Amino acid sequence: MNSKGRGLLVTIWQSLMLLTIAILVMLWVLQIVFLTPYYRNMKTNDVRSVSSAIEQAYLNNTLNETLVPLIVNNNVCVSVFRENTQIFFMDALGVNCMLNRSTQIEPNFIDNIIKDVRIVTGTELNRTFNPVGYEREMLIIGRNVLINEENITFLVNSPLDSTESTVVILRDQFVYVTFAVFILSSLMAFWIASSLSKPVVEMVKSANKFASMDFKFEFEPTPYQEFNELAQALNFAKEQLLSIDTLRKDMIANVSHDIKTPLTTIKAYTELLQEFSKENPQKRKEHLDIIYKEVNHLSLLVSDMLLLTQYDSPNLIINLKSVHVKSWIEYIVSLFEHSIQTLGINFVINVDEALVVMIDEIKVGQVLFNFINNAINHVGEDNIVIINAYKRKGKVRIEVEDHGTGILSDELPNIWDRYYRIDKNFARNQQGTGLGLSIAKSICLAHNLRFGVDSTIGQGSVFYFECEEE
Incomplete structure (x- = not known):
């Protein structure tokens, strides 16, 4: 039998290390590669929520009462226009609000934004800008609704912070974190692999004794339920095999006795026939009767063996x-x-x-x-x-x-x-x-x-x- 192959300890250790590497790679990808897209998406969703809240507040005539905490907490500035006239403005950005300094960016900037928003009435305009004089990229989300056949336009502006410095810091930290996690995981994986493989190794040693018909051992219990169930099953199999081995030895002894006894008797009485009773009819008949009885017993023994084989067959x-x-x-x-x-x-x-x-x-x-x-x-x-x-x-x-x-x-x-x-x-x-x-x-x-x-x-x-x- 070919017993070549990787050991259980090596296999478990490699599997755990592959899992560790996969987790580290996933963290690298999520924290470094996808950090910027994730931040921008999250910021866009926050600003979109503010825009929806402003629209609802306008419809409920509660603009001034409800929007101050919302605008301050989300660090945005807001303008509401009826047709081309600004009817509401609130700013939490100060000089960084593009809606307040639009003429410094380009002439008719707000008018163009409003025009673009109204072209897509019923949906949402989402744009980012890198205006001159601003340290950060800016996001503007616009919405337009028709109320009493008038265009009501909502504009929300929020800065987008740069994530480059954060990515650099995380990348530098992750180098050390990856190295530390890899070392600790390697040691932990080796310990786990050793703990899991040790019962199997012991069972293999016992099984080798099992295979060589040495029954002076027990499959020892382990800390693991499945291994304990296996040990119990193997101990039961060992007892069964020991019983079968004892039965086999008894059967050989009994068959040998049952065959040897009549053969010895037949041989002895055949010799008597040849030497002493061939001239004595009465003795000859007695000896032949005994020989017949022993031959009949042998015949019965063979017949019973054949019957047992037949009845044990699955094709009966x-x-x-x-x-x-x-x-x-x-x-x-x-x-x-x-x-x-x-x-x-x-x-x-x-x-x-x-x-x-x-x-x-x-x-x-x-x-x-x-x-x-x-x-x-x-x-x-x-x-x-x-x-x-x-x-x-x-x-x-x-x-x-x-x-x-x-x-x-x-x-x-x-x-x-x-x-x-x-x-x-x-x-x-x-x-x-x-x-x-x-x-x-x-x-x-x-x-x-x-x-x-x-x-x-x-x-x-x-x-x-x-x-x-x-």
Whole structure:
């Protein structure tokens, strides 16, 4: 696997530094490049507001009462003309008011402005000037309205301060600010990157142990919620993998035992046949019966392995059909005729005649068969196996009950695992291969059937599954 690439620490640090650079560039652009346009636009809007207020005051006949604070606060001078006659003037600029010194700028300056304003009646005239004798650029905004068929013209004049000196000062300051921010941001970015990457680095180290099947570690908690959730998930996966590894080792040991024992027996009795019993018909039959039994066990083991592989497949085909429960159960029980005769097993069947379910008769029949076989292997001293079928919460529940020794509660979750045996020092003296309950579990999961077991030590166990009623 190719593990080349940038480390998380470097990636986070670079990302944070790029963000810092982007913010600094944005500040440079906004404070240096756009300062003058922003100021001029803001000043124009202020003067425009004054012009609108003057127009409204004129219409309300409140020019003198309301305009003094407005004009002084906004540092403007104002003239109002009816046709070509000035009817109102107020000045907060003094000698800097162009409306008051217009003849010094050019003859007919005011008349020309008024003329231009009236050409665009209903809108606004916005002009800037650099008149001789004035230290600052000047802004004039004019508005014209028709009242009683008379032209009423409003002119507002305000100086525009130069921003060049401000820009120079800001630029000089920003050089130092940029340098300081860049250094501090670099250190802060490194600290943040280290803090964020450290848990990941530790997890990678633990994951490498994980990959080498070393489970003597824990994914440690971190200050971050997402990393903690990941650590919990990985710890759970580790426990699951450890369980699977233990199961794998147990399965290898059990399969080896189940295969080696019959092979050893077959070999031994074959040698006996060759050396001693070939001339003794009775002994030869005994030895051949034992060989047949062991070969049959091997055949069952291979068959169960194939069944388990088939039922674990995602491509398993399920053929649902209506099944009469009582007839179906009686047929499955009839397959244990040999156990009934040789072991003295007594079956008690409690089934409602009218029960009909929708199942795959063959595959779910394997579940019932395995449950019954398990009950026979753990039957109590009464040699009774009880099979019940009844309606329960909209389902049909089928139970197989024995009165054997029962199962410890700690063991119950594990009995469905392959080759899991409650008695670790088992002897191969029971029917089955150790795969029956695992096969039953796979079939139930494939059919979405609820299944389980209730068990009490000293009283026995009840294995059950639930089917859809037709």
